[in-house]
Amino acid sequence: MAEDQYLYAVARIRTKELSLLSAAFFEQLLSAPDYESCIRLLKDKGWEGGGADWEEMFSEQRRRTWELMEELLGDTSVFDVFLYANDYSNLKAAVKTCRHRTEPDNIYIGQGTVPVETIRTAVMENRFEDLPEAMQEPAREAQRVLLQTGDGQLCDVILDRAALDAVYRAGKESGNEFLKLYAELTVACADIKTAVRAVRMRKNRDFLERSLAPCDSLDVKALADAALAGEEAVKQCLEFSEYHEGAAALSESLSAFERWCDNLMIRRIRPQLHNAFGLGPLAAYILARESEIKSVRIILSGKKNRLPEESIRERVRETYV
Amino acid sequence: MAIFENMGVVLALLGAVTAALAAGIGSAIGVGMTGEAAAGVVTEDPSKFSKVLVLQLLPGTQGIYGLLIGFITLTQIGIMGGDSDISLIKGILYFVACLPMAFVGYKSAIRQARASVSSISLVAKRPDQFVKGMIFPAMVETYAILALLISILSIFGINGLPV
Numbered sequence: 001m002a003e004d005q006y007l008y009a010v011a012r013i014r015t016k017e018l019s020l021l022s023a024a025f026f027e028q029l030l031s032a033p034d035y036e037s038c039i040r041l042l043k044d045k046g047w048e049g050g051g052a053d054w055e056e057m058f059s060e061q062r063r064r065t066w067e068l069m070e071e072l073l074g075d076t077s078v079f080d081v082f083l084y085a086n087d088y089s090n091l092k093a094a095v096k097t098c099r100h101r102t103e104p105d106n107i108y109i110g111q112g113t114v115p116v117e118t119i120r121t122a123v124m125e126n127r128f129e130d131l132p133e134a135m136q137e138p139a140r141e142a143q144r145v146l147l148q149t150g151d152g153q154l155c156d157v158i159l160d161r162a163a164l165d166a167v168y169r170a171g172k173e174s175g176n177e178f179l180k181l182y183a184e185l186t187v188a189c190a191d192i193k194t195a196v197r198a199v200r201m202r203k204n205r206d207f208l209e210r211s212l213a214p215c216d217s218l219d220v221k222a223l224a225d226a227a228l229a230g231e232e233a234v235k236q237c238l239e240f241s242e243y244h245e246g247a248a249a250l251s252e253s254l255s256a257f258e259r260w261c262d263n264l265m266i267r268r269i270r271p272q273l274h275n276a277f278g279l280g281p282l283a284a285y286i287l288a289r290e291s292e293i294k295s296v297r298i299i300l301s302g303k304k305n306r307l308p309e310e311s312i313r314e315r316v317r318e319t320y321v
Numbered sequence: 322m323a324i325f326e327n328m329g330v331v332l333a334l335l336g337a338v339t340a341a342l343a344a345g346i347g348s349a350i351g352v353g354m355t356g357e358a359a360a361g362v363v364t365e366d367p368s369k370f371s372k373v374l375v376l377q378l379l380p381g382t383q384g385i386y387g388l389l390i391g392f393i394t395l396t397q398i399g400i401m402g403g404d405s406d407i408s409l410i411k412g413i414l415y416f417v418a419c420l421p422m423a424f425v426g427y428k429s430a431i432r433q434a435r436a437s438v439s440s441i442s443l444v445a446k447r448p449d450q451f452v453k454g455m456i457f458p459a460m461v462e463t464y465a466i467l468a469l470l471i472s473i474l475s476i477f478g479i480n481g482l483p484v
Contacts, residue, residue: 007354007438011361014445276358276439 003278009072010281016068017273017285021045021292023319026299030313035303042296054300055106058293062111065289069282077113078279081170081179082286086112087119088163091131091139094123095155099146134169138162157211164190164213178280181268182287187215188243189261195227195234196254203227217242255315263318266291270320288320295319329412330398330405336419337394340472344387344426351380351434358441365445372444372451376437379458383430386469390422393476410484418475425468433461 025045032038042057049057069076086109093107097120108116114132122130128139138158146155164187171183191212198208208224218241226237235247249260265287272284295317302312324331359373392401394415399405407415440454447454 004354007357008361008364011358011438011441011445012365013361014442015362015365018446276442277435 006277006279006282010276010278012072013281013285014276017288017321019046020285020288020321021296021319022321026295026316026319029296029299030309030316032303035300038300038303047296053106054297058297059110061289061293065286066111069286072282078174078176078179079283079286080113081167081174081183082283082290083111083113084166084170085163087114087135088138088159088166090114090116090119091123091135092142092156092159094119095139095142095146095159096152098123098143099150134166135162154210157207160190160194161211161213168213168215176279176283178269178272178278178283182265182283184215184217185261185265185268187213188218189246189264191215191218191220191223192234192238192243192246192250193254193258193261195223196231196250196257198227199231199234259315259317262291262294266318266320273321284320291317291320327407329407329409330400332409332412333394333398333407333415334400336416336423337391337398339416340394340419340422340426341387341391343423344390344430345384347427347430348381348384348387351383351430351437352377354431354434355380355437355441358438362441362445369444369448372448373441375455376441376444376458379437379455379462380430380434382462383426383433383465386465387422387426390419390469390472390476393473394419397476397480408484411479411482414479414482414484415476418472418479420472421468421475422472425464429461429465429468433458433465436461 025041029038029041032041047057047061049060066076069079090108090112097103097107108120110116112119114135118130122128123139123143126143128136131139138161142155142158145151145158168183168187171180171186174180194211195208197203198211205224205228208227212220212224214220219237223234223237226233231250235250238244238247238250243264246257246260246264249257269280269284269287272280275281298315298317299312302315355377359377362373363370395401396403398407398412398415436458440457443454444451
């Protein structure tokens with residue numbers, strides 16, 4: 001059985017899960033008096049760096065996660081679905097850098113399926129054929145749109161949609177239930193967020209059709225119609241889908257909805273804590289690490305900006321363990 | 322010695338071999354699976370070696386039961402010494418008597434291995450729950466023991482039959 005080939009890896013991950021940041025630890029971070037105390041607590045947990053630039057600390061944590069996966073699996077291409085978003089984010093950065101002829105620091109994300117240098121060179125030298133086939137056309141179109149119209153938002157829409165399509169396709173083609181679930185939730189939640197933003201920015205049907213990626217759990221056409229009718233219509237549209245609980249979060253705010261989406265993902269992956277077979281526990285570990293990075297970022301940013309504890313607490317995501 | 326004249330002993334031997342083979346294969350697969358999981362835990366925490374070793378060995382018992390049934394059958398049919406003149410009917414009966422251990426041994430070893438792998442995950446996180454973790458896979462052993470019992474009773478019973 002295919003699932004039996006991950007017995008060693010899953011057993012190691014079970015031990016690694018013991019060092020994931022728990023809800024109790026996040027409570028400690030939240031009640032820490034200041035940013036420096038948070039950094040000290042994180043240091044005790046092995047989260048090095050983060051003195052002035054916490055992104056360095058998060059990059060190190062991500063690097064460790066992927067290094068572990070490489071050690072366990074050898075070939076991590078099965079998890080490419082998690083990295084496509086980084087590829088397209090790097091592509092977006094390269095296209096905009098090329099247009100503005102400036103390159104700010106730290107705009108590229110290290111973990112991706114395509115090396116950053118390949119993306120940069122392909123965009124700078126118009127050698128799009130060096131990119132993977134699925135990236136070529138969106139990259140060409142995004143660059144053309146940006147050069148001809150200067151519309152950065154349209155450029156983002158093209159590449160974000162291409163990223164969602166890539167994630168969805170990879171999830172479907174993986175044949176793994178867990179990766180399919182990840183792709184489905186990622187695309188559906190992104191579509192809902194886009195629909196709400198489109199309502200608030202009074203975007204037209206053309207924008208919606210360009211940005212909403214089709215998926216099984218949402219009727220994208222109905223969502224686009226609802227987005228044209230207003231925010232209440234979007235909430236009503238969600239009432240008839242499996243994301244009906246998200247409608248209540250949407251009534252609160254878009255950031256509450258984003259938190260609800262992240263928590264939904266964590267709740268749906270949590271059964272993997274009790275699964276000793278297959279790829280699911282490994283994939284869930286990667287997502288759990290990403291989620292804890294997101295929560296630590298929220299807390300550190302809140303502490304640095306001296307936000308009240310309650311205000312930070314509202315934004316922190318649920319933990320996997 | 323024409324094979325058809327000695328079909329009884331051939332069938333009885335086939336039964337003995339099947340029991341040892343199927344149960345042995347099941348145990349080898351099972352112990353291999355649990356060994357992989359145990360190695361995963363020990364890589365991260367060598368102090369759990371003794372606990373996961375016990376769990377690794379649990380699916381190995383079916384192989385021993387298969388060997389036992391094979392050995393008893395061989396002694397009963399005279400292959401290990403004595404009279405090996407077994408009638409065709411007795412040969413069939415010995416063959417059938419070995420089947421519970423062969424089938425149940427094979428399947429239960431693999432199912433027990435899956436339960437053991439899950440318990441190894443449990444021990445990885447909660448070493449204090451080791452005893453409970455051992456009970457879950459040990460429950461599967463019940464059915465291997467029942468099959469062993471029925472095979473042993475059948476093999477010993479066949480000898481006295483007037484066939």
